[in-house]
Amino acid sequence: MTRTSSAATPDLFAGPGAPGSSGSRGAGPLLSVQDLHVQFRRRGVEPFDAVDGVSFDVAPGQTVGLVGESGCGKSVTSLAIMRLLAGRTTRVTGRVDFEGTDLLSLSRGEMRDRRGRDLAMIFQDPLSSLNPVVPLGVQVGEVLQRHRGMRRSAALREAADLLDQVGIPDPGRRIKEYAHQLSGGMRQRALIAMALACRPRLLIADEPTTALDVTIQAQILSLLRSLVSDHGTALIMITHDLGVVAGLCDEVNVLYAGRVVERAERHELFERPAHPYTHGLLASIPRLDAAAGERLTPIRGSVSDNIPWTHGCAFAPRCEREIDTCRQRTPELVPHDERRGDHLLRCHNSVPLDQVVAEGLAGPGHVARAGHEAAVLDRAATGPADTAGGTR
Amino acid sequence: MSQAGGLDPLQAAGVHQPERVFSGSVDGGVLHQAEEHGAQEAVPAGPARELSAATADADVLLEVDDLKVHFPIRRGVLVDRTVGYVYAVDGVSLAVKRGETYGLVGESGCGKSTLGRGILRLVEPTSGSVRFDGQDIAPLQGEELRRSRRRMQMVFQDPLSSLDPRQSVQSILVEGMRAHGLADSTTAVAARLRELLDAVGLPASSLRKFPHEFSGGQRQRIGIARALTVDPELIVADEPVSALDVSVQAQVVNLLEDLQARLGLTYIVIAHDLAVVRHISDRVGVMYLGSLVEEAPSEQLYADPLHPYSRALLSAVPVPDPAVEDRRERILLTGDLPSPANPPAGCRFHTRCPWRQPTRCDTERPVLLETRPGHRVACHWADEIASGALQPRAESVDVL
Ligand SMILES: Nc1ncnc2c1ncn2[C@@H]1O[C@H](COP(=O)(O)OP(=O)(O)OP(=O)(O)O)[C@@H](O)[C@H]1O
Numbered sequence: 085m086t087r088t089s090s091a092a093t094p095d096l097f098a099g100p101g102a103p104g105s106s107g108s109r110g111a112g113p114l115l116s117v118q119d120l121h122v123q124f125r126r127r128g129v130e131p132f133d134a135v136d137g138v139s140f141d142v143a144p145g146q147t148v149g150l151v152g153e154s155g156c157g158k159s160v161t162s163l164a165i166m167r168l169l170a171g172r173t174t175r176v177t178g179r180v181d182f183e184g185t186d187l188l189s190l191s192r193g194e195m196r197d198r199r200g201r202d203l204a205m206i207f208q209d210p211l212s213s214l215n216p217v218v219p220l221g222v223q224v225g226e227v228l229q230r231h232r233g234m235r236r237s238a239a240l241r242e243a244a245d246l247l248d249q250v251g252i253p254d255p256g257r258r259i260k261e262y263a264h265q266l267s268g269g270m271r272q273r274a275l276i277a278m279a280l281a282c283r284p285r286l287l288i289a290d291e292p293t294t295a296l297d298v299t300i301q302a303q304i305l306s307l308l309r310s311l312v313s314d315h316g317t318a319l320i321m322i323t324h325d326l327g328v329v330a331g332l333c334d335e336v337n338v339l340y341a342g343r344v345v346e347r348a349e350r351h352e353l354f355e356r357p358a359h360p361y362t363h364g365l366l367a368s369i370p371r372l373d374a375a376a377g378e379r380l381t382p383i384r385g386s387v388s389d390n391i392p393w394t395h396g397c398a399f400a401p402r403c404e405r406e407i408d409t410c411r412q413r414t415p416e417l418v419p420h421d422e423r424r425g426d427h428l429l430r431c432h433n434s435v436p437l438d439q440v441v442a443e444g445l446a447g448p449g450h451v452a453r454a455g456h457e458a459a460v461l462d463r464a465a466t467g468p469a470d471t472a473g474g475t476r
Numbered sequence: 477m478s479q480a481g482g483l484d485p486l487q488a489a490g491v492h493q494p495e496r497v498f499s500g501s502v503d504g505g506v507l508h509q510a511e512e513h514g515a516q517e518a519v520p521a522g523p524a525r526e527l528s529a530a531t532a533d534a535d536v537l538l539e540v541d542d543l544k545v546h547f548p549i550r551r552g553v554l555v556d557r558t559v560g561y562v563y564a565v566d567g568v569s570l571a572v573k574r575g576e577t578y579g580l581v582g583e584s585g586c587g588k589s590t591l592g593r594g595i596l597r598l599v600e601p602t603s604g605s606v607r608f609d610g611q612d613i614a615p616l617q618g619e620e621l622r623r624s625r626r627r628m629q630m631v632f633q634d635p636l637s638s639l640d641p642r643q644s645v646q647s648i649l650v651e652g653m654r655a656h657g658l659a660d661s662t663t664a665v666a667a668r669l670r671e672l673l674d675a676v677g678l679p680a681s682s683l684r685k686f687p688h689e690f691s692g693g694q695r696q697r698i699g700i701a702r703a704l705t706v707d708p709e710l711i712v713a714d715e716p717v718s719a720l721d722v723s724v725q726a727q728v729v730n731l732l733e734d735l736q737a738r739l740g741l742t743y744i745v746i747a748h749d750l751a752v753v754r755h756i757s758d759r760v761g762v763m764y765l766g767s768l769v770e771e772a773p774s775e776q777l778y779a780d781p782l783h784p785y786s787r788a789l790l791s792a793v794p795v796p797d798p799a800v801e802d803r804r805e806r807i808l809l810t811g812d813l814p815s816p817a818n819p820p821a822g823c824r825f826h827t828r829c830p831w832r833q834p835t836r837c838d839t840e841r842p843v844l845l846e847t848r849p850g851h852r853v854a855c856h857w858a859d860e861i862a863s864g865a866l867q868p869r870a871e872s873v874d875v876l
Pocket residue numbers: 507547562563564582583584585586587588589590591748816
């Protein structure tokens with residue numbers, strides 16, 4: 085089987101300024117978020133900690149996932165890293181070290197220079213992040229002029245080149261068009277092109293495919309994958325979709341009510357989930373590989389039932405495994421005896437390994453099922469293998 | 477017919493159009509009726525309308541025959557000229573058995589919602605027929621139409637925008653009953669309301685609350701309760717769980733299943749999440765640009781998709797299992813869904829099809845044919861693709 089790269093991008097970021105490949109991993113994190121807090125204050129309302137002590141690192145060529153349900157603080161985390169939160173009503177504390185410099189301590193001007201050049205972000209809704217009255221090519225070109233000092237005509241040529249590289253057909257025509265003339269998938273690609281224009285070393289993607297169809301999502305994910313593997317870009321992938329996480333992220337942080345409740349390498353996380361919330365999420369999604377007719381196991385209640393972290397575990401009112409301690413002491417994010425050393429957990433009564441195995445979320449059953457499913461999905465791709473023609 | 481704390485549904489018209497329409501009090505929801513138009517490519521009439529063997533001798537509740545919904549594209553300032561049509565639904569035939577769940581999947585804009593609305597006559601079909609329980613509903617007017625509407629209800633994706641924020645839950649629920657003359661005795665209404673809330677798992681205290689006081693999942697329960705007020709037989713649920721968090725999505729999926737088991741409901745479930753559709757459906761239809769390209773029992777479609785588009789769709793669904801994701805092949809489609817105002821000639825999928833052949837594909841529109849019992853597919857090369865004799869172009873196969 086040959087690896088055939090798709091509509092994506094043989095030489096995205098080739099040329100000067102292209103960072104090293106994923107080989108540079110291990111040289112330490114590019115970004116280190118430490119004890120990040122974001123508090124929203126409004127007159128007459130209790131201050132509210134949307135992000136409540138989040139820490140994680142991202143290395144070059146690494147993809148780190150932030151996954152969780154709506155409102156758990158994913159977007160606020162990324163906006164805080166980018167320093168895009170309005171100042172007066174929000175209080176951001178902690179550290180966001182980018183190669184040793186705390187971004188939170190930079191002046192606004194310094195931060196503006198960094199944005200686009202060192203870190204860039206793409207959003208769920210590409211329409212709202214594109215300027216509706218400026219042609220696409222000019223928008224991408226402006227980024228190049230501002231950050232790379234290119235002249236207008238060269239910037240436009242480069243813009244067309246970038247659109248081409250992210251798989252936008254007929255880029256020469258498209259650079260003259262406006263955002264509303266593009267489909268959702270094309271807009272997201274234009275946005276990625278813009279984010280990539282300055283070859284940032286860190287890309288934050290906040291639900292970049294949530295508004296897209298699965299076929300288009302597959303194209304975008306493939307593009308992001310080649311960005312990371314071929315060019316060593318560090319990627320923070322924010323999503324609520326565990327399937328996207330499973331295929332893309334090296335390390336996964338599960339967020340709940342503004343805190344990381346579980347962190348693990350992705351194989352470890354999906355094979356040996358230890359937090360009742362992670363476990364519950366996995367049990368509540370229908371899967372293409374589970375036997376049909378199997379009843380889903382939802383998590384009871386909703387996030388509106390949460391208790392404050394200061395009163396114990398925020399998840400307690402919804403948790404199957406709640407014990408007395410859970411409403412007396414706030415659990416810390418710590419390594420777990422039954423799991424790998426880099427598997428961190430915030431829970432007083434985690435799901436035992438034998439239960440995870442018994443429920444078929446891991447262990448031999450997992451492998452057998454995966455095999456069955458892979459066969460089905462392979463067949464979806466190319467038909468029966470034994471009669472495969474000459475194309476592969 | 478105004479009511480306690482509520483808004484007359486007639487006066488509310490235009491504000492919450494879906495509600496207005498499906499409360500049945502207005503013969504509304506008719507958007508534009510497209511006039512007949514010529515110059516469409518010829519489609520062999522016979523086989524296109526052949527329904528699946530899966531419903532041949534069964535107790536069929538709903539039968540849709542060659543349904544078309546074309547929206548006129550209007551231009552001009554002084555004189556409204558029709559300059560073309562959006563072929564949103566362009567010849568769909570299907571049958572749904574009583575008590576069955578029929579799933580509809582396909583990309584955004586392929587016509588799923590319009591098909592659902594066309595079936596319920598919330599939008600007036602351009603041509604074709606819809607038979608509900610043996611009766612053609614196209615000619616129905618007035619009282620008769622209202623009665624048939626009562627038996628078919630719709631549940632919407634975004635519960636908040638389909639619920640009037642100024643109406644309490646009680647008034648939302650009573651409105652539907654009133655519209656169909658089911659709210660004559662106060663004690664009967666009270667009992668019915670308790671029963672409904674109980675059925676959808678909401679506390680009785682919910683009645684006095686307003687939609688914004690509920691979480692997304694609870695709002696969807698209200699939307700379902702509202703559909704149930706009039707004792708429908710068929711529910712068309714358009715993306716009923718798409719706006720919900722996964723932990724809550726499972727609650728609503730289970731609720732829909734329980735209600736079906738208890739009340740013998742028939743469902744058409746529209747959703748873009750293929751795993752949800754497989755989970756909930758007995759049979760699934762795959763739509764592309766206004767037409768069905770494949771239809772099969774759920775298990776069979778997922779185990780053995782025959783149409784290139786279905787294969788691409790299934791191969792693109794992310795699976796929450798790294799072991800699977802690591803060794804998967806994906807079929808990447810290039811480009812986007814073509815405009816339904818200007819659909820490609822021949823096979824509508826040919827502009828993106830990784831299996832496209834030099835003959836027939838771009839000239840001849842394939843019809844939906846039953847190639848295996850209960851399994852219909854619209855592709856000239858379905859057999860060759862199924863046997864593996866034809867392979868997708870290598871550049872569209874992505875291996876991690
Ligand atoms: N009232 C209308 N007037 C004109 N065009 C319309 C109208 N309603 C829908 N369309 C068009 O018909 C096509 C099918 O739309 P429809 O809403 O049925 O798609 P869908 O499959 O439900 O998509 P989604 O998954 O995004 O909900 C689209 O191109 C849409 O823009």
